[in-house]
Every structure is written in structure tokens, then in C-alpha cells.
Amino acid sequence: MFELDEKKYLYFLIIIPLLVVLFLWNIYWKRKRQREFGDLHLIEKLSPSSSLFKSVIKMLVVLLAFAALIIGLVNPKIGTKLETVKREGIDIVFAIDVSKSMLAEDMAPNRLDKSKQIVSQVINQLGSDRIGIVAYAGSAFPILPITTDYGVAKMFLQSMNTDMVSSQGTSLEQAIQLSADFFEEGNATNKLIILISDGEDHSEGIEKAIEKANEVKAKIITIGVGTTKGGPIPIKQNGIVESFKRDQNDEVVITALNEETLKQIGKETKGGYIYGDNTKEVLEYVKNALDNIEKTEFETTQVADFQSQFQWFLGFAFLLLLLDTFLLERKTDWISKLNLFNEKKS
Structure with missing residues (x-):
């Protein structure tokens, strides 16, 4: 070779x-x-x-x-020998809320950018785990299938925005369902879903989604972004706020963090919940959770050691x-x- x-x-x-x-x-x-x-x-x-x-x-x-x-x-490089590479880790899927409410700036710079910062920092501290990314609003959309290429993952992560999912609203049910489908059926590798959202849920099937996650033996760590007081959703033109989103009664829409739903999901899947205002604390929480999850060998590849x-x-x-x-x-x-x-x- x-x-x-x-x-x-x-x-x-x-x-x-x-x-x-x-x-x-x-x-x-x-x-x-x-x-x-x-x-x-x-x-x-x-x-x-x-x-x-x-x-x-x-x-x-x-x-x-x-x-x-x-x-x-x-x-020219010639493959002089073959080495067996064994990787141990878990499968992680990041489910990121990209609904319009994530543009609220009650968490700087806004909820979506804060979410991407958190995910990027979590990826930085991973070892040999495999990761995937799901975007969701009124429906869920696969961004990146399970991979070990963290560089590609970050590239796709930074391109995420609130226009990539046409169906607006927030469906935590579809986010969990699609994330659970990312995991290979019968795979013994331990599984984790890290779901980041403001907790506003406009669907009615959260219990069914939690059941699906438990079926594939996937724990869910939920991270809340936003504030319970809430904030308006800005409408910008060239980076300048021109107005705020209004409802049918021409009232400014105030979107607030719903922690109860996120806590329920974390508890019923034996994962957990943490408020995402302090990135350092979130990283420590996720790191401790990962340390307590048993790593399994999920990949053995033959790699040619090329010599110049x-x-x-x-x-x-x-x-x-x-x-x-x-x-x-x-x-x-x-x-x-x-x-x-x-x-x-x-």
C-alpha cells in the first residue's frame, strides 16, 4: 500500500x-x-x-x-505495517433546539449561540467517544450521523441556525425519537443524549419519547438555556434589532425557560438536568456524568502505518x-x- x-x-x-x-x-x-x-x-x-x-x-x-x-x-509513503487500533468510549448525540425562541437574548449572546458554545466545549473534552448531532424545532432534522471526526462535528455545529428547520415550534418528542434512532440497534455501547433547549414544548408525546430512550438504554442529560423570567424574540436586519416577534393579538411574545419538562426528561431516563448559564459548571457536570458511564470497545480498525x-x-x-x-x-x-x-x- x-x-x-x-x-x-x-x-x-x-x-x-x-x-x-x-x-x-x-x-x-x-x-x-x-x-x-x-x-x-x-x-x-x-x-x-x-x-x-x-x-x-x-x-x-x-x-x-x-x-x-x-x-x-x-x-510517496509506503505502508510498512498494520496496527490494530482499539477505541473505547460511548455514543453521544447532541440534540440542539433551533426554534425561533432560541434567538432570545436573555442568555448572552443568545440562547442558540450559548448552546453551540456549550456543545463545542463538551466536544473539546471528549476522548474517543463517537458523537452525532440533531437539530429540532417543530420537527427534528439529522445534522451529523454518529462519527469520531470532531472537526467535522464542530463545522456542522457552527452552521446551525433557526432557519434550518421549516416547521416552527418545539417538539422535544421528535428530538428524542430521532436521537434514539441514531444509535445502532443491538449495539452494546453505552448511549447518552445531551439535549439543549429552553424547555418550551408544543408536542404531546414526551412520555412516549422517554419510553423510546429507555428502550435503547440511552440516558438523557438536559441543559436549560434562557431564564425563567424570559425575554422577547428579536427580529434583526443586518445584525440590528428592528422589532420583536408578536402574537396574533399584536403583543410582544415573551419566551421563558421551562425547567420542569427538562428535569422530568433527565430524571426518567436516569440522566440529569443542569442550568446552562455557567459553561464551566455545565462542563464539570457533563464530565462527571461521562466518568460514571462505563466505556465499551466500539471500534477495531486496521491502520497502515505509512512511512515517508x-x-x-x-x-x-x-x-x-x-x-x-x-x-x-x-x-x-x-x-x-x-x-x-x-x-x-x-
Whole structure:
């Protein structure tokens, strides 16, 4: 097995045929000028030591050296051995509320941005756990399936906004149902759902969702964002608040944190609840919860240990360039006897 580390340098190989064309044109030009100067046979007698063969050899050496330098820059890697990698951890799904109420700024900078900050910090302290992300409002939407690629997870996390789910409202039921579906059926890996919301629930199936979570043996930690006093939902244009969301009676909508629902979910799934105003406290709470969950081996992969081979090609290139300095373009006795280019006239 092998791989190329810097494939972009392969484009330099196109220079080699250009050099060949330039070399052939140079030979043609020299021959043409010699014919203009005088008889070719006479010119060859005046310069008996000149050798086309030696010129070709020097050109081939230079081209090989140049090709070796390019391959060295590409840095081919060869898999020299296989290693068994075992990972231990749990499966975690982050269910993040993206309903319009999450734009309320009663928790700085707003509830949604606070939620993303918390999730990002939790991911930073994970080890080898697998994670997935679900967004929900009036319906739930899968953002990222179970993966160990934390970098990709953070990228998707930062792109989340309140416009990504068309159905507005808040359905904790669908969020839990979809999160539970993320886990592989029959997988012995311990499972955890971290649900972040202001607790406003416009669905009527929360008990059924809790039952589904218990069926797949998934604990749920709920994190409340917002304040019990509540706040309005700003409508912004170019980052500037123009007005606030109003109801059918033209009254400003005040959205408040509903902790009771979130506490119920955490309690009935043997997870827990924590208020999310202090990120440090939330991280400590989640860390303690993770430490108390038994880790299981969920992945065994065969990984090729690739070793760089660029040094061989660079060494070969420098050796050829050194050899080129000792190659002269005039004939040597043994090459003259070979008469490879039919340089001797009968």
C-alpha cells in the first residue's frame, strides 16, 4: 500500500517532455547551422571528439534527476505495517433546539449561540467517544450521523441556525425519537443524549419519547438555556434589532425557560438536568456524568502505518546530478568503437 503526500507537485512532471522537445530542437538547430557553415563531414573531422551519444546520456541523467526531485517533493509513503487500533468510549448525540425562541437574548449572546458554545466545549473534552448531532424545532432534522471526526462535528455545529428547520415550534418528542434512532440497534455501547433547549414544548408525546430512550438504554442529560423570567424574540436586519416577534393579538411574545419538562426528561431516563448559564459548571457536570458511564470497545480498525520515502528519491537525484558533473560531451575511446549513432562513415 502506498499514498502520495503532496500530489500537487506532480504537475511539475509536464516540464520533462518540454525539456525533451527543447533538447531535440537544439540538436536540429545546431545541425542546421553547421550545414550553413560548411560540409558536415568536414566539420566532423575538424571536431572528432564531439559526441551526440554523450549529449543524449547527459540529458537523460538530468531528466532522471529532475523526475526524482519531483517525486521526492510529492513524498510517496509506503505502508510498512498494520496496527490494530482499539477505541473505547460511548455514543453521544447532541440534540440542539433551533426554534425561533432560541434567538432570545436573555442568555448572552443568545440562547442558540450559548448552546453551540456549550456543545463545542463538551466536544473539546471528549476522548474517543463517537458523537452525532440533531437539530429540532417543530420537527427534528439529522445534522451529523454518529462519527469520531470532531472537526467535522464542530463545522456542522457552527452552521446551525433557526432557519434550518421549516416547521416552527418545539417538539422535544421528535428530538428524542430521532436521537434514539441514531444509535445502532443491538449495539452494546453505552448511549447518552445531551439535549439543549429552553424547555418550551408544543408536542404531546414526551412520555412516549422517554419510553423510546429507555428502550435503547440511552440516558438523557438536559441543559436549560434562557431564564425563567424570559425575554422577547428579536427580529434583526443586518445584525440590528428592528422589532420583536408578536402574537396574533399584536403583543410582544415573551419566551421563558421551562425547567420542569427538562428535569422530568433527565430524571426518567436516569440522566440529569443542569442550568446552562455557567459553561464551566455545565462542563464539570457533563464530565462527571461521562466518568460514571462505563466505556465499551466500539471500534477495531486496521491502520497502515505509512512511512515517508522522499529521502530515497532526493538522494538518487543528487547522485545523478553529481554524476552529470563528471560526464563530458566529448567522445571516449570505448564509445567511439561502439559507433552507436553510426558516426563513422564507411
